[in-house]
Amino acid sequence: MHSLPVKMKSKGQMFTWDMIFGLTLFLLTFGITISIWDTSYNDLRSSEDGYEMTWLVETVGDQLVRTAGDPPNWARENVITYGLTEESGAYGQTESRIIDADKLLMLLQDLRSNYTKVRDRLLGSGTYDLYLEVSCLNSTGLTCLQGIPLQNVTDTVGCNNQPIYVNRPWKMTNSYEWHEAEDLWGNNDESQCAIGCSRGNLSAIHQAPDAHVPSKKGGHYVWVRVLGNPGGGAWIFIDQTAYPLYAGTSGGIIDWKFLGTQELGYEAVIGFNDTAAGDMVDALLLTTDQSYDPRRDNRDRYGNPNTGKPCEAGLKPAGGEVHTVMKTGIIGLPPTALDRLTGREPVGDGIVQLRVAVWGGRERTARISGETTTSTTTTTLRKAIDCNPIADKDMCVSDKPSVITMENTVLWGAGGPEYTLTCGINKDVTINWVGNHGGNPNYFAFFVDDGRYMVGKCKSDVPANEVPPGDPNGDYEYEMNCTLWPDPVALPLPNGMHTLIVTAENEGGFCYPSPMNDSYDAVMDDINIDLTGCLNYNSIPCQKWAEGYPPPFGCLPASDSVGDIHSLNVLGGALTRGQEETVEVKWEGDHGPYGHVQWTFLVKYGSIYDTVGYCHSDVVGDTGTLNYYTMECKFTVPGSIPCGPQYLYAVAEARDGRYCKEPDNPLAEAVKIIGVTVDGC
Amino acid sequence: MVVLGIVMILFIIIGFLVYRAYVRSNDLKIYVSGERLANRIADKINSLNAVSDGHMTTLSIPAELFGARNYTLKFYDNESAAFIEGSAFSTGSDLRFSSPLSTSNVNCLLPECTRGCNATSSEQCLKVDEAMEITLKKHAGGIYLTQRHNTVQESLNADVAAYDLKGKPDPSNPPAFVTRLGAQRNVVYVHHNTADKTYALVFSMAGQGGRMKIEFVNMTGRLLELRSDDAGEFTFDAATGLPKASWDNPVTDPVDGGSLEFKKGFRGCFAMTEITGPNDWLVLSSDGNNVKLSKTEDLVTCIAYP
Numbered sequence: 003m004h005s006l007p008v009k010m011k012s013k014g015q016m017f018t019w020d021m022i023f024g025l026t027l028f029l030l031t032f033g034i035t036i037s038i039w040d041t042s043y044n045d046l047r048s049s050e051d052g053y054e055m056t057w058l059v060e061t062v063g064d065q066l067v068r069t070a071g072d073p074p075n076w077a078r079e080n081v082i083t084y085g086l087t088e089e090s091g092a093y094g095q096t097e098s099r100i101i102d103a104d105k106l107l108m109l110l111q112d113l114r115s116n117y118t119k120v121r122d123r124l125l126g127s128g129t130y131d132l133y134l135e136v137s138c139l140n141s142t143g144l145t146c147l148q149g150i151p152l153q154n155v156t157d158t159v160g161c162n163n164q165p166i167y168v169n170r171p172w173k174m175t176n177s178y179e180w181h182e183a184e185d186l187w188g189n190n191d192e193s194q195c196a197i198g199c200s201r202g203n204l205s206a207i208h209q210a211p212d213a214h215v216p217s218k219k220g221g222h223y224v225w226v227r228v229l230g231n232p233g234g235g236a237w238i239f240i241d242q243t244a245y246p247l248y249a250g251t252s253g254g255i256i257d258w259k260f261l262g263t264q265e266l267g268y269e270a271v272i273g274f275n276d277t278a279a280g281d282m283v284d285a286l287l288l289t290t291d292q293s294y295d296p297r298r299d300n301r302d303r304y305g306n307p308n309t310g311k312p313c314e315a316g317l318k319p320a321g322g323e324v325h326t327v328m329k330t331g332i333i334g335l336p337p338t339a340l341d342r343l344t345g346r347e348p349v350g351d352g353i354v355q356l357r358v359a360v361w362g363g364r365e366r367t368a369r370i371s372g373e374t375t376t377s378t379t380t381t382t383l384r385k386a387i388d389c390n391p392i393a394d395k396d397m398c399v400s401d402k403p404s405v406i407t408m409e410n411t412v413l414w415g416a417g418g419p420e421y422t423l424t425c426g427i428n429k430d431v432t433i434n435w436v437g438n439h440g441g442n443p444n445y446f447a448f449f450v451d452d453g454r455y456m457v458g459k460c461k462s463d464v465p466a467n468e469v470p471p472g473d474p475n476g477d478y479e480y481e482m483n484c485t486l487w488p489d490p491v492a493l494p495l496p497n498g499m500h501t502l503i504v505t506a507e508n509e510g511g512f513c514y515p516s517p518m519n520d521s522y523d524a525v526m527d528d529i530n531i532d533l534t535g536c537l538n539y540n541s542i543p544c545q546k547w548a549e550g551y552p553p554p555f556g557c558l559p560a561s562d563s564v565g566d567i568h569s570l571n572v573l574g575g576a577l578t579r580g581q582e583e584t585v586e587v588k589w590e591g592d593h594g595p596y597g598h599v600q601w602t603f604l605v606k607y608g609s610i611y612d613t614v615g616y617c618h619s620d621v622v623g624d625t626g627t628l629n630y631y632t633m634e635c636k637f638t639v640p641g642s643i644p645c646g647p648q649y650l651y652a653v654a655e656a657r658d659g660r661y662c663k664e665p666d667n668p669l670a671e672a673v674k675i676i677g678v679t680v681d682g683c
Numbered sequence: 684m685v686v687l688g689i690v691m692i693l694f695i696i697i698g699f700l701v702y703r704a705y706v707r708s709n710d711l712k713i714y715v716s717g718e719r720l721a722n723r724i725a726d727k728i729n730s731l732n733a734v735s736d737g738h739m740t741t742l743s744i745p746a747e748l749f750g751a752r753n754y755t756l757k758f759y760d761n762e763s764a765a766f767i768e769g770s771a772f773s774t775g776s777d778l779r780f781s782s783p784l785s786t787s788n789v790n791c792l793l794p795e796c797t798r799g800c801n802a803t804s805s806e807q808c809l810k811v812d813e814a815m816e817i818t819l820k821k822h823a824g825g826i827y828l829t830q831r832h833n834t835v836q837e838s839l840n841a842d843v844a845a846y847d848l849k850g851k852p853d854p855s856n857p858p859a860f861v862t863r864l865g866a867q868r869n870v871v872y873v874h875h876n877t878a879d880k881t882y883a884l885v886f887s888m889a890g891q892g893g894r895m896k897i898e899f900v901n902m903t904g905r906l907l908e909l910r911s912d913d914a915g916e917f918t919f920d921a922a923t924g925l926p927k928a929s930w931d932n933p934v935t936d937p938v939d940g941g942s943l944e945f946k947k948g949f950r951g952c953f954a955m956t957e958i959t960g961p962n963d964w965l966v967l968s969s970d971g972n973n974v975k976l977s978k979t980e981d982l983v984t985c986i987a988y989p
Contacts, residue, residue, distance in 0.1 A: 021686075025690070025693075029693070032697060036700055036704065039704050039708075040704070043704070043707060043708060043711065046711060047711060050711075050714070050715055050718070054718060054722075057722050058783070061722075061725065061726070061729060061782075061783060062783065064729070064733070065729065065783070065785040068733045068785075069729075069732060069733055069785040069786075071785075072763060072785070072786045072787050072788060074824070082761050082762070082763050082787045083763035083784065083785055083786055083787060085785060098733070123763055123783070124783060125783055126725075126763075126764035126765075126781040126782050126783035126784075127764070127781045
C-alpha cells in the first residue's frame, strides 16, 4: 500500500476548480436574486407611494369642495380642517361645491404665510408636499373671482405668481373688466402699433357706433388706451358721461388715460363724439381697483391685469411625479332677504376650478416615526448647487439659443415657503432650472418690479464633471440655492405686493430685465412677493391755518413739487357722517419754493364733488430732494354725503396757499382716489 | 481551513443580506397594511362627514396589522387626522400612520375606548386586539364610533330617540311623554338639552312602593353632572369611580330618579342589582315607543347616544 505524498495531503480536495465554479455561480445567482429583490422592493414601495398620493389628492380635493371645514365657519386663527364650501344651517351642513370666496382666499393666504400648517392639516402629515392651482372654468385668468363680496378677508391675497386684490372699503375682490377696442368697434388697424398694441390691434373709432359692454354693478375707475392726437377734440361717452379723449394723456405715442370714476350698471354704453379720421383706441379697462395703474404694467400685457394664468399656491415641484385632481365649484354669494326667505343658496355665475397636486419628488424617509425608518423612495434627484453672491458683473452677452430654462423659484422662511421680502433681512431662494453652464459660470440677478430695483445677483460655477451642452447627457436638472439682500436704500418701494424678476445669463455677467436688456438666457417675471420695511416715511403734520371755511380755493399751474401719492387711507375703515375722521396720506415729493402743500379732501357721489376736509403740510427747504412723507388729516364728515360706497379724493396744490378742489383740472398737482364706504345714516 | 473559513464568512454575509431583505419586505408589508387601514378609516369618516346628520355606516377593522402586530386607533382634539399606532416588524418600535380627516369632531363611545390606552383628555384611543365592526353615526355635526343599536340588553337590540328640550332634565318633574304612561311607571330616557347641546341619561321611577339599585359597570363620554331628586340617592361609587343609585320610592313620593348629564354623546352600561315593585322598566323613546327591559338582576344594559 502506497501512502499519498505529503504535498497532496496538505492541499486537501475541497479547493478545486469545480468548487470555484460552483461558488461563483452561486454568488452570481445570489447577487442577481438580491438585486431583483431590491428592485422589486423599490418598485413596490414606489407603487405604494403612488397609490398613497393618488388617494391623498382625491381625498383633499373632495374635502375642499364638499365640506365646510372645521369649525364650519373657520377663520385663519382657529382652523382645524380646511373645507371651502359655504356653511348653511346648523352643525356645519353645507351645500356641496358652493365655494365660499372668503374661505378660498383664506386658504390661499395660509398657503403663502404658513405652508407647513396647511400641508399637515390637509395631508395629515408632512410626508408629501402639495400645491393648488385656482382658475376659472369658462374664462382665462381669475375673472370668476373678481367683484366677489367678502365677509372676512380685507387684505390683498397673494398667490405665488400673482395677487388677488381686495378692495377693503367696499369689501370685495377687485374686478378688472378689459375690453379690446377692436372687439367693440372693429376697424382693425395695425399701422400705429410700433410700440405695441394689446392683442396686436388698434381700432379706428371715427364715427364708431355705440358699444354695449357687460359690467358689474357699482363704482368703477375707467381707463382708456388711446392713440395720441393731442390736438384732437374727440370725446368718449360712458353711459352719457362725457370725457375728453386726449386731454391729459402723457408719455409716448400711445398711452393710458384715466377718464374718471363712475357708477355703472350691469351694462355700460360706450360711444364717441367729435372724432376725426386717425383717432384710435386700443383697449378699455373698467376696474374697481383704486390703486391699479395700467401705465405701470406696460411691458408685456400693455396694462392688462388679467394674466390668463391660474393662481398658484403652495410648494410646486420642478418635474418629478405629481398626482393631481381637478375639482370645480360655484362661487357663493351672500344671501339677500329673498334668499333667506326662500332658503336658496345664491351663487355667482363663475365656476372656479381647483387643481390639487400632491407630490413627493425628493428622496424622503418612509412615512413612519422615530428611528424605525428603514426604507426610502428612490427617485432621480435634482443636483444641488449654490449660487454665490458677486460684487459686480454687468456684462450681459446675447447667447442664443439659451442653455438655461428656469422652472420655478421658491422663497424660504423659517417654516417653509414664504414669499415675504423684508428690507434689511437676507432671504434664501431656491431656483430650479434645467440646462448647462456651457463651460462658464452662469449669472443670475434678482429685481423687484423692474430693472431699477436689484435685490441680489450671484454666480453659479461649473460643477465638476459637467459635460458640455449638446452631449446627450448634458441637460442637467439643478436645484440652486441663492440669497437675496434687499437694501432699503436701493429699494424705495411701498409695502405691498410686488413682482420679483429673475434673469439668468450664461455668458459674461448678469442681465437686467426687459426693457433695459433682452440679452438674458432666461427670465422669470411672475413671482409675487410681499415687500415690507423698505420705504421709511417722515411723519409730518397736516394742519389748518386760521383762514376759516371756505379756504381760498383755486388750482394754479403745477410746480411739480408733489410727485406720486402712494396711498390714501381712512384710518377708521369707513367715513361716518357727523363724526371726525382721520385720513392718512403717504406721498413723495417736496414742498416747493413756498414751503407749503395744500391738501383738499373731497367725496364724489354721482357727478358731484363735495369738499369734506382740508389741511396743509409745511416743510421749508426740502426742494430738490426726493422725500417720502406720511401725514394725517382730520375732518368732520358732512351730513350731506349719501351713505354707501363712494369715492374719496385727495388733491394736492403747492402754489400760493390755494386749495384745489377740482380733481379733473389738469392743473391739479397730484390726485389720489380711493373707494370708501360712508355710513352713519 | 482557510477555504472553509472563507465559505463560512460568505454564508454569514449572505445570511445577513437575506435577513435584511426579509426584514425590509416585512416592514413594507406592515407599512402598506397600516397605511391602507388608516386610509380606509379616513374614507369612511370623510364620506359620513360629507352628508347630513342622522346618517350612519359601518366600518370593519382587522384584529391586527401584518405580522400579528396589534395596533391602536387614535384621534386627537383639534387635529383632523386618524392615527394608527403599530410596531415595526424589525425592531418592534413604534410605527405611526396617519390619514387626513375632514373633521376633528370624532367621538368614540365604544367600551374599548375606555381601556388599554393611556388616553389624555385631548386624546381618544381604541386599542384593537380583535376584529371589530364599528358603527359610525353622524350626529350634531360630529362623527361617533358607537354601538349598532343604542339600547342593548343581552339579546335585546333596540333604538330610541332622544327627547329635545331647551333646558336640563328635572328627574322629579318628568315631561308629558313620560307621565302619559300613567302613575305606575319606571322609565329610562335620553334627554337632549337644545340650549347647550348636552345629553343626559334620565332614570325616572314612579312605581310607588318600588325599590331599585343601579351600579354602572362601564361608561364613556364626558360626564358633566350627576343629579338626583333626593340628595344621596345617586352618587359615585368610591371603589369604581362610576355612578351608583339606590332609590326607594315610598307611597308619599310620586317620582324618584336622577340623571347623568354628558357634554356630547355617551354610552352607559349598568346593572340593576336589586329591583322590587310590580312595574316593568322601560326605555322610552321621545316618539312614545318603548322597549321593555328584563328585570333580571345583574343583567347589564347598555344605552348609548347617538
